[in-house]
Amino acid sequence: MTVVDDILAEKDFEKIRKETETNYREYLNPFALRMFKNAGLDVIEGRREGACVWDISGEKYIDCVTGAGIFNAGRHNREITDALKKALDVYDMGGWISIIRERGLLAKKLAQITPGNLKYSIFCCGGGEAVEVAIKLARGHTGKTEIICMENGYHGVTGFALPATGREVYKKPFAPLTPGYIHVPFNDLDAVKSAITKDTAAVLLEPVQGEGGIRPADDSYLAGLRKLCTENEILLIFDEVQTGFGRTGKMFCAEHSGVTPDIMVLAKSMSGGLYPISCAVFTEEISDFLYSHPFIIINSFGGTSLACLTALATIEYIEKNNLPERAVQMGKRFMEGLLALKKNFPELVVDVRGKGLMLGIEFPEDSIGPRMACLLKKNGVISIYTFNNPKIIRIMPSLVITEEEVDFVIDAFDKSLKEIRAQEAGRNMKGAGK
Amino acid sequence: MATSDEIMEALADFKEQCNGNKRLRRMQRDWTKVLHYAAVDTGDKFTMTVREGEILSNEKGAAGTPDVIIEGESETLCNMFWGDINPTQMYLKGEIKVKGTQEDIMRIDAITAIIWPEV
CATH class of the missing domain: 3.40.640.10 (Type I PLP-dependent aspartate aminotransferase-like (Major domain))
Known part of the structure; x- marks a missing residue:
């Protein structure tokens, strides 16, 4: 057995999580780990395939970050x-x-x-x-x-x-x-x-x-x-x-x-x-x-x-596989869904824009981007705000994404926006009751 | 609900902990900001002035032009300065609002991470 055999053979995901977090904390970048955990984005990548990534625990997510466009041909093609x-x-x-x-x-x-x-x-x-x-x-x-x-x-x-x-x-x-x-x-x-x-x-x-x-x-x-x-x-x-x-x-x-x-x-x-x-x-x-x-x-x-x-x-x-054309088709499907969200959540969605499968949703304030990323993960989608502008959540999935997966992402956005709306309403009620 | 004096007491402790922490002072040496804190339930406001990582003063009221405005319930603000809650988690739940840059939010989180690593 080599060191690689040992690493790949380990299946105890709790042990892997603990070991990985300890190594990040002790030997890599403790504050980055803290930020990942705070945001609920502490997915430790296990299986990767198509438009999806699985946490080592087996939880499946649609990857809408793809390392800002590394995996156009799909995860682990x-x-x-x-x-x-x-x-x-x-x-x-x-x-x-x-x-x-x-x-x-x-x-x-x-x-x-x-x-x-x-x-x-x-x-x-x-x-x-x-x-x-x-x-x-x-x-x-x-x-x-x-x-x-x-x-x-x-x-x-x-x-x-x-x-x-x-x-x-x-x-x-x-x-x-x-x-x-x-x-x-x-x-x-x-x-x-x-x-x-x-x-x-x-x-x-x-x-x-x-x-x-x-x-x-x-x-x-x-x-x-x-x-x-x-x-x-x-x-x-x-x-x-x-x-x-x-x-x-x-x-x-x-x-x-x-x-x-x-x-x-x-x-x-x-x-x-x-x-x-x-x-x-x-x-x-x-x-x-x-x-x-x-x-x-x-x-x-x-x-x-x-x-x-x-x-x-x-x-x-x-x-x-004519992936550029696929980006056009899936991008169109995304855009239709996102425009519907803009209509349904006018107070939360300022703009939707992009080309093909390089899409962004703009929110009215900085805090909503990070909060959305957190909620989207809970709803089965990995996404993150753009680094120079946290008001915008990016959607950059693999170009092999299917129609069903596009619909799943739109649904996750819908659920997450509803949660933000509920959080805001609760906060406003507290403010009004002072 | 926390009173204005209770928040000032928590801010004083926060200042002592920050300024007394050499590691933190080194990390934050390029951070010069005026921060306003607003308790949305009581209407109380506070001003914290930070220069090169050192908290120079905490005052009642909103003084000067803020670089960062943090809003939350008085109890939440108090708990944040006592180190009882993780500010980023509160931010991501919408419990506190921060008007400022993402970098400033990370700086505030970094301060609490160093002073209270277990939070």
């Missing part, structure tokens, strides 16, 4: 798992200072499926790292330094990416940060125009702000940005970490507007939640920078044989 198993039987990761066949095959596939003239790829492990690559390419290619980013945008928390994230709370304890980042209001073309200087290298944004509260950019705004960037020789970077690989109803969100960025950042669902990989995909013109600096952007674990084969299997699964 068996076809992709088998592909990874086959790859593991043949290869290790592969050396980063080596020529790797699978890396070239994945780069070619990405050139084929990404829009317009996006062609070359640099691979890394996480979304933040890929944003860093995009920023380095922008500065390296243009010889300019300033990056215009969006207020409430989220691009990760690593070195070059952290200053681009549009919220002070992530940045303040780590100052001084890399300089040269300017934040402007999202969906405001004039604000970008005003921020452009002779030193502007790129405009960086998410086509749908995820952590900012599921806020889609207007198509006309994206078209305006494209024109503005081209006219001023500025690169346009789309962070499609959350929106990529079918999430919004197209393989990439950029396709909705028909706007092609100069660099597209991809991660999350790229390899089905089974092996880490991310990348920046960019135009041939930008690749010129690499001729004189072929080894200036490197990563030991970026684009390994295993990651690339897993990503190829994931893309094949998404295409074969």
Whole structure:
């Protein structure tokens, strides 16, 4: 028996819970554990399949977080798992200072499926790292330094990416940060125009702000940005970490507007939640920078044989099962249900919005988002508010979610909103009786 | 129902515990805020001024411009400052309302987690 056999063989869920909570408290992050427990979100993931996750105790939940879009192809997708198993039987990761066949095959596939003239790829492990690559390419290619980013945008928390994230709370304890980042209001073309200087290298944004509260950019705004960037020789970077690989109803969100960025950042669902990989995909013109600096952007674990084969299997699964179209259909069903909730709970639901299966519900005050997350879990759904805006609960299930599961989620929202309404009514009565 | 003086007594104890805890002071050193507490059942209001993690003062009444407003029944507020209840759990039940940022709510919870880890 190996350590892994021992761990996987343990079935006493009370023992597992106690051990896991102790390890989190003693060796990981005690306050995060406290927050999870306070919010009733202390699910210890056991079985995972399709749109669902089971707590180690066997309690089933529909996962509407999916790690903010990691599991587009479903939790523990068996076809992709088998592909990874086959790859593991043949290869290790592969050396980063080596020529790797699978890396070239994945780069070619990405050139084929990404829009317009996006062609070359640099691979890394996480979304933040890929944003860093995009920023380095922008500065390296243009010889300019300033990056215009969006207020409430989220691009990760690593070195070059952290200053681009549009919220002070992530940045303040780590100052001084890399300089040269300017934040402007999202969906405001004039604000970008005003921020452009002779030193502007790129405009960086998410086509749908995820952590900012599921806020889609207007198509006309994206078209305006494209024109503005081209006219001023500025690169346009789309962070499609959350929106990529079918999430919004197209393989990439950029396709909705028909706007092609100069660099597209991809991660999350790229390899089905089974092996880490991310990348920046960019135009041939930008690749010129690499001729004189072929080894200036490197990563030991970026684009390994295993990651690339897993990503190829994931893309094949998404295409074969037409998951972008499924996101459209299930997104429509969700939206109908959510609009009905908005009608039935006008005092609690301010707005419902999104694209495909990247949806958000906005509440009138901050406290309702966390309270809803707590109640939804009680009603069989895992969801969480967006990090930069707690007024909004996100709905980002796997794209393999069924019609019955969509209806279950809507029903859970209905029950949870009724409970919030009852809590508020009780509180108002107490206030009135003072 | 808790009286205004009882809440002030609880606030004084809370201040002593916070300011006397070196670990907490280090953790909260970048937290400078004015907090208003409002007892919804009695109408009493209180102001707590925090600078770099140190509670400088607790006063009756709502003074200055608050960064955070916390509303709850007088008994709930009192219990919170005595460490008898977990403020985040009360918040998630809608028993206390917090007008402020999510980070401030977490800071308040962190204070109670350090002073009263068993709550």
